[in-house]
Amino acid sequence: KAGVTQTPRYLIKTRGQQVTLSCSPISGHRSVSWYQQTPGQGLQFLFEYFSETQRNKGNFPGRFSGRQFSNSRSEMNVSTLELGDSALYLCASSFLTPSTDTQYFGPGTRLTVL
């Protein structure tokens, strides 16, 4: 069974631009969560989607948004990029819910904002 895939693996953007990251969960998994990983803050939860609905959201500004499609694939979008948005963005999928089912992570998208 294929694992979680994320595209692209690397992105370089400039301040003020916007970016869209994509995540394809493991087949059959319906919950997709997004995390931001930085050296200073560690792993921080962004949001979680299930059946095309956002079920949970972390403490990030409204510039960070996401969505999920009917095939469970998910995208996250960051608008008006800031230097501090440079990070590794990780997507994780689980069968139904991250609180009871094991989460499986993708390789991440490394975003650099110049």
Next chain:
Amino acid sequence: GDSVTQMEGPVTLSEEAFLTINCTYTATGYPSLFWYVQYPGEGLQLLLKATKADDKGSNKGFEATYRKETTSFHLEKGSVQVSDSAVYFCALSDHSGNTPLVFGKGTRLSVIA
């Protein structure tokens, strides 16, 4: 709120040395506990987990025992290899609603030959 505290790294060991990475947690109820590993340039991989007190999770020579009395889930390995060099994350899930995993800050392990 829930939290996970890991020993700060980096930890540098010689090959075949014994490894311990400490992890303690704060949570209401009875969380599930996890260790994830992140190799250079990769995402997180589940290493092992335990879902109730006194459970021992094990994988690839790594072990961790869920100790409710000390709220701990320390990671151990009897003989580390160079290939174990990675960042290790302790995490918990409190089973309430759809809350995400709560992660520790991570501990970087370097094993030298």
